Amino acid sequence: MPKQGKKLSDAAKQVDRVKMYEPAEALEMVKKLAPAKFDETVEAVVKLGVDPRHADQQVRGAVVLPHGTGKTRKVLVFAKGDKAREAEEAGADFVGAEDYVEKIQKEGWLSFDVAIATPDMMGTVGKLGRILGPRGLMPNPKTGTVTFDVVKAVQEVKAGKIEYRVDKAGIIHAPIGKVSFDIEKLSENLRVLVEQLIRVKPQAAKGQYIKGVSVSSTMGPGIRINSQKVTV
Numbered sequence: 173m174p175k176q177g178k179k180l181s182d183a184a185k186q187v188d189r190v191k192m193y194e195p196a197e198a199l200e201m202v203k204k205l206a207p208a209k210f211d212e213t214v215e216a217v218v219k220l221g222v223d224p225r226h227a228d229q230q231v232r233g234a235v236v237l238p239h240g241t242g243k244t245r246k247v248l249v250f251a252k253g254d255k256a257r258e259a260e261e262a263g264a265d266f267v268g269a270e271d272y273v274e275k276i277q278k279e280g281w282l283s284f285d286v287a288i289a290t291p292d293m294m295g296t297v298g299k300l301g302r303i304l305g306p307r308g309l310m311p312n313p314k315t316g317t318v319t320f321d322v323v324k325a326v327q328e329v330k331a332g333k334i335e336y337r338v339d340k341a342g343i344i345h346a347p348i349g350k351v352s353f354d355i356e357k358l359s360e361n362l363r364v365l366v367e368q369l370i371r372v373k374p375q376a377a378k379g380q381y382i383k384g385v386s387v388s389s390t391m392g393p394g395i396r397i398n399s400q401k402v403t404v
Contacts, residue, residue: 192398198387199358205392206351211242212389214351216362218344218369219384221377228376231338234315235368239357240332242350247329248272250289250297250311255322259288262326269293276300282307288317288325308335336369342383344369351389362387366402 186205193201199214206212222229248266249259250273259267266272266284273296275281280303287304289297289311297311304310311317315335319325336346348361366385373381385402388394 187393187395189396192396195359195362195397195402196355198395198397199355199362201395202358202387202389202392203351203355206389208389208391212351212391213242213347214349214353214358214387214389216344216346216348216365217384217386217388217394218346218366218382220338220342220344220369221379221381221383222338222342222374224338224340224342226376229374231344231369231372231374232314232336233368233372234317234328234333234335235365236328237332237334237348237361238364239349239353239361241334241347242353243347245285245329246283247326248284248287249322249326250287250293251322252290252293255290255320259322259326262323263330264288264322264326270296273297273300276303282309284309286317286329287311288319288322288329290320290322291318294318308337334365336365348387363403366399370403 187201202214220231222231224230246265247263249256249264250269251259251267252269256267256269277300287309294311301310313319316325316328334346336344338344346365348365349358366382370382382399385397385399386394387397
């Protein structure tokens with residue numbers, strides 16, 4: 173195992189591993205214990221009572237955080253004609269069709285954070301599945317990134333839309349802001365995320381659904397939260 177840094181080790185000693193903290197208290201500690209000199213991202217980790225091996229227990233989608241993530245995200249839109257013009261006017265960073273497909277295939281260009289495509293472009297964009305898929309960049313109807321309403325899609329991403337997807341262990345990892353955010357903004361972003369996960373609970377999921385919630389900064393220790401208080 174990699175050796176834990178002294179700053180992280182010292183910060184971890186200030187966290188009660190058994191205690192379930194109130195959301196605001198936990199987020200205050202995240203801000204206080206963030207050891208890095210840069211503005212660290214605050215991440216929420218939500219353990220779900222699902223078995224991702226079953227297709228009917230997959231949890232995947234997107235949600236717009238009311239206060240964004242603190243990161244400016246570059247958007248690539250695959251579209252033609254009027255839809256391309258609409259995407260440009262909405263603020264997309266890159267707009268094109270076959271030209272960008274070729275650029276990604278031949279040059280390995282990946283200087284964007286989110287890819288959006290109109291449905292008529294998916295036959296062409298599908299060629300990029302092996303490149304974009306493993307990186308979580310492939311446009312997908314479930315996350316609202318395959319749509320003819322490119323204006324809404326671009327605006328939501330710019331406003332703070334994030335994608336979430338349960339991993340093999342039944343855990344969701346999602347950014348909810350920066351250490352520089354005030355507690356109220358972080359708390360509201362966390363609440364909106366958890367409420368969204370509850371809203372998309374698979375019918376096949378049995379027993380306790382939200383099994384645990386914790387928060388941490390990029391370089392800081394995880395702090396467990398009383399999950400029942402997150403959505404109050």
